[in-house]
Amino acid sequence: ETGVTQSPTHLIKTRGQQVTLRCSSQSGHNTVSWYQQALGQGPQFIFQYYREEENGRGNFPPRFSGLQFPNYSSELNVNALELDDSALYLCASSLPGQGWEKLFFGSGTQLSVL
Amino acid sequence: DQQVKQNSPSLSVQEGRISILNCDYTNSMFDYFLWYKKYPAEGPTFLISISSIKDKNEDGRFTVFLNKSAKHLSLHIVPSQPGDSAVYFCAASESGNTPLVFGKGTRLSVIA
Numbered sequence: 250e251t252g253v254t255q256s257p258t259h260l261i262k263t264r265g266q267q268v269t270l271r272c273s274s275q276s277g278h279n280t281v282s283w284y285q286q287a288l289g290q291g292p293q294f295i296f297q298y299y300r301e302e303e304n305g306r307g308n309f310p311p312r313f314s315g316l317q318f319p320n321y322s323s324e325l326n327v328n329a330l331e332l333d334d335s336a337l338y339l340c341a342s343s344l345p346g347q348g349w350e351k352l353f354f355g356s357g358t359q360l361s362v363l
Numbered sequence: 364d365q366q367v368k369q370n371s372p373s374l375s376v377q378e379g380r381i382s383i384l385n386c387d388y389t390n391s392m393f394d395y396f397l398w399y400k401k402y403p404a405e406g407p408t409f410l411i412s413i414s415s416i417k418d419k420n421e422d423g424r425f426t427v428f429l430n431k432s433a434k435h436l437s438l439h440i441v442p443s444q445p446g447d448s449a450v451y452f453c454a455a456s457e458s459g460n461t462p463l464v465f466g467k468g469t470r471l472s473v474i475a
Contacts, residue, residue, distance in 0.1 A: 253406070282462070291367070291452050291465030292407065305462055339406055350395065350456065352463065354406030 253278075253355035255340050261361045267328045270358045272340030274321040279345050280304070281323040282352060283315060286337040298323055327360075335362045366390045367455050369466035378475045382440040386453030386466055389434065393455040397463065398427060398438050401450045410451075411438070443473045 254273045262268050274281050280299045284292035294307035298317035312328040321342070327334055337359050341352035368387045376382045386396075394415035399407035413420040413427045413436070420427050426439045440447055450470045454463040 284465075289467065291369075291454075291467045292463075293465070294462035297462065307462060341406070351397070351409050351412070352407075354399075354408065356404060356406045 253340055253342050253353050255338075255355035255358050257358060258356065259359045259361075261363060262330050263363050264330055264332060266330050266362075267326065268330060268360060270325040270327075270338050270340075270360070272323045272325070272342075272355060274323065274340075274342035275353050277344065278342035278353065279321055280343045280347075281317055281321065282341045282343070283323070283325045284339040284341065284354075285309075286339060286357070287333075288336070292339055295325070330362045332362050335360060364389075365466075366393070367453055367464050367466040369451075369453055369469050371469050372467070373470040373472070375472045375474060376443045378445055378473055379442045382438075382443045382447065382471055382473065384438040384440075384451050384453075384469050384471065386436045386438075387434055388436075388455050390455070390457075390464075391434070392457045393464075394458055395456045396427070396429060396436050397454045397456075398425075399452045399454060399465075400447075401452065401468070407452055440471075443471075445473050445475050447471060448473045 282297040283295040286292045296306040297304045301317045316324045337357040339357045341354045397412040398410040401407040429436045450468045452468045453466040
């Protein structure tokens, strides 16, 4: 059984650029959530996808968008990058029926915006 | 407005002693609580949870206590081991039907 994998592990972008982060869910998990962890902070909920539809969204602007694919893998897209977008982006998958409870996290993508 | 607060950024404990990590919450609708552990360069991993119908849940060396009236929970690790050195996040949810809200974390260092 493979765990949650994220790519890339590190990324450097400049302000105004666009970025796509990728996530492969743990086998059997049909729900994926994305979290942003800024330095010195706890993970903050961005959004969740279930059956390829957005199933909840945190306090993030529309330039943060996502996709979930039929194989339950997922993407997080961020447009018009700002310096404050620099953070660790965590993807988490969960079992059917446990979408908001026990999450299985990937190791994250460290995004630096210069 | 932080709904889940971990007021101790760090804690240092000797090996074999008890580690107590604290968490306070402000949202009275929270009724499901979890602790996650995070090692460097890894994602958080689930450690233990408790629902508001209980005031204690135990799993091996780890015990979580919930005081609903004080809106406070704590994680006890006994005995502490060097491998427990990590950042511990407290998280909360409403009936398991809302996204987890995390605290800022407490870095635990267990000294041999």
